[in-house]
Amino acid sequence: MTKQFDIIFIGSGQGAWNAALPLSQSGKKIAMIERDKILGVCTNYGCNPKIILDGPIKVMEDAELFGAAGLTSEFKLDWQKLMDHKNKILGALPDKMEQNLKQAGIEIIRGEARFVDDHTVEVNNEQYAAENIVIAAGHRPATLGIPGEEYMQTSNEFLYLPELPERIVFIGAGYVSMELASISVKTGAEVHVVQSSDHILNGFPQPYANKLIEKMKQDGIQFHFNDHVTAVEQQGSELTVTTEKGLQLTAGLVINATGRVPNADQLNLEAAGVEYNKHGIVVNDRLQTSQPHIYATGDILDKTQPRLTPTAVFEAKYLAGSLMGMINAPIKYPPIATIAFTVPRIAQIGISIEEAEQSEEYTVKPIELGKQWDFAGRNDTEAHLTLIYNQEQKLVGAAAYSQEALEIINSLTPVITLGLTAEDADKLIYAFPSFETMIPSYLHQAK
Numbered sequence: 001m002t003k004q005f006d007i008i009f010i011g012s013g014q015g016a017w018n019a020a021l022p023l024s025q026s027g028k029k030i031a032m033i034e035r036d037k038i039l040g041v042c043t044n045y046g047c048n049p050k051i052i053l054d055g056p057i058k059v060m061e062d063a064e065l066f067g068a069a070g071l072t073s074e075f076k077l078d079w080q081k082l083m084d085h086k087n088k089i090l091g092a093l094p095d096k097m098e099q100n101l102k103q104a105g106i107e108i109i110r111g112e113a114r115f116v117d118d119h120t121v122e123v124n125n126e127q128y129a130a131e132n133i134v135i136a137a138g139h140r141p142a143t144l145g146i147p148g149e150e151y152m153q154t155s156n157e158f159l160y161l162p163e164l165p166e167r168i169v170f171i172g173a174g175y176v177s178m179e180l181a182s183i184s185v186k187t188g189a190e191v192h193v194v195q196s197s198d199h200i201l202n203g204f205p206q207p208y209a210n211k212l213i214e215k216m217k218q219d220g221i222q223f224h225f226n227d228h229v230t231a232v233e234q235q236g237s238e239l240t241v242t243t244e245k246g247l248q249l250t251a252g253l254v255i256n257a258t259g260r261v262p263n264a265d266q267l268n269l270e271a272a273g274v275e276y277n278k279h280g281i282v283v284n285d286r287l288q289t290s291q292p293h294i295y296a297t298g299d300i301l302d303k304t305q306p307r308l309t310p311t312a313v314f315e316a317k318y319l320a321g322s323l324m325g326m327i328n329a330p331i332k333y334p335p336i337a338t339i340a341f342t343v344p345r346i347a348q349i350g351i352s353i354e355e356a357e358q359s360e361e362y363t364v365k366p367i368e369l370g371k372q373w374d375f376a377g378r379n380d381t382e383a384h385l386t387l388i389y390n391q392e393q394k395l396v397g398a399a400a401y402s403q404e405a406l407e408i409i410n411s412l413t414p415v416i417t418l419g420l421t422a423e424d425a426d427k428l429i430y431a432f433p434s435f436e437t438m439i440p441s442y443l444h445q446a447k
């Protein structure tokens with residue numbers, strides 16, 4: 001017999017549970033279908049495990065900045081202990097959250113969902129129907145379709161590696177590769193990156209990305225630009241990577257990080273009449289698919305906004321408000337802050353440097369943060385900030401290259417999003433010494 005719900009969510013990641021929980025609390029009968037770990041990629045294979053592994057790496061790099069101040073202790077990182085530490089923190093989280101979701105009245109269904117028709121999905125030969133269905137099924141790592149594909153691993157496996165091999169080859173130079181390569185080299189591995197183009201971190205300011213390449217090279221990362229991996233072979237316990245240019249690299253681990261693809265093709269969306277393409281599910285500005293009672297949120301959307309956790313959470317909260325009748329307007333995204341957790345970090349928000357430089361509408365102001373006293377104190381000589389102002393002298397964009405880029409961009413986010421003026425900023429008293437105390441002067445300097 002088909003079990004009936006008000007709303008079925010496919011997926012249990014950030015794009016799903018942030019809507020499912022308030023909807024259940026508002027009295028809706030909710031089911032959530034998950035084929036893997038509860039809470040999805042961010043908690044299990046993305047942000048959370050990555051940032052725990054990155055924690056000691058940041059400390060090691062910060063300590064190096066104080067070499068001139070006499071800090072000399074040499075750090076050594078034990079990969080197994082780092083992994084155990086991460087697993088201890090994260091291990092219980094999905095089960096704990098599953099209990100919380102169940103206590104809130106949500107029925108968790110384990111298995112792979114496929115549409116039967118536009119109101120019904122099938123999981124393990126059982127059918128479940130609902131008035132509304134929310135597709136929040138995310139992305140999976142892309143494959144290359146080359147011989148030896150089966151020997152390559154992805155970020156999913158990297159984040160659970162029991163041992164760090166002596167030599168690792170990363171394919172691709174986007175967020176995933178650059179973050180995991182930073183962790184690997186600082187932990188002592190020999191790291192190679194094979195990248196199809198001549199640059200890294202698409203979408204980030206390229207002058208900063210170029211500075212990062214130089215820093216990564218100094219740290220020992222070996223880049224092989226404008227090349228493609230054509231095959232991976234296993235020879236004993238080692239893997240050999242062959243490239244188009246004839247390079248041969250032997251390594252204990254090869255990570256394919258050449259992008260991610262939407263899971264839309266695995267849902268039998270044809271049965272429901274839901275439109276999708278290779279970029280994801282097509283929605284309108286109310287997150288409705290081509291079937292108005294079926295919605296989609298998170299990474300699986302065909303969208304221009306960055307596919308990040310805060311974007312998925314924003315969409316989920318919008319959808320919950322909309323389905324509870326509290327919101328009756330199209331979704332309106334604020335500027336979205338992004339960061340690559342490399343060593344150092346690169347972060348940005350709002351109008352990009354590239355966009356600003358091509359328009360007379362904007363003024364671009366570069367700031368050598370590394371020369372300012374608080375950054376100079378830690379010898380962060382390369383730290384840099386770019387501010388972008390519009391003709392009303394409001395801050396509309398920012399990019400930062402620094403170990404502290406996360407805090408810098410987050411402290412500028414309300415200034416940009418809420419359109420704060422110099423006079424607004426003068427009303428704020430920040431704790432001192434800190435980067436934030438510079439914000440009023442940055443706004444006054446625009447005049």
Ligand SMILES: Cc1cc2nc3c(=O)[nH]c(=O)nc-3n(C[C@H](O)[C@H](O)[C@H](O)COP(=O)(O)OP(=O)(O)OC[C@H]3O[C@@H](n4cnc5c(N)ncnc54)[C@H](O)[C@@H]3O)c2cc1C
Pocket residue numbers: 010011012013014015016033034035036037039040041042043045046047050111112113114136137138139155176263266267297298299300307308309310312
């Ligand atoms: C290595 C890595 C690091 C990242 N780091 C960051 C970061 O630092 N900051 C940041 O903001 N973002 C980061 N991201 C991106 C972030 O993880 C995603 O934007 C976020 O997880 C999207 O959430 P979602 O709910 O849309 O999808 P997901 O989290 O992908 O959830 C989708 C869920 O649906 C399930 N599913 C799929 N198909 C089916 C089916 N047919 N039936 C049942 N279940 C199904 C999947 O198993 C999955 O659990 C990172 C991503 C990766 C890969």
Ligand SMILES: NC(=O)c1ccc[n+]([C@@H]2O[C@H](COP(=O)([O-])OP(=O)(O)OC[C@H]3O[C@@H](n4cnc5c(N)ncnc54)[C@H](O)[C@@H]3O)[C@@H](O)[C@H]2O)c1
Pocket residue numbers: 144171172173174175176177179194195196197199200201202227228229257258259260306307308338339340341
């Ligand atoms: N800090 C964060 O917020 C964070 C961290 C990790 C991942 N993410 C999310 O995950 C997504 C996926 O990250 P990603 O790094 O896998 O993808 P990406 O699209 O950011 O980077 C893929 C890289 O692979 C290269 N490439 C593509 N085909 C190739 C080939 N055949 N050979 C060699 N190189 C090739 C591309 O030029 C690019 O540099 C991101 O777009 C982001 O949404 C976010």
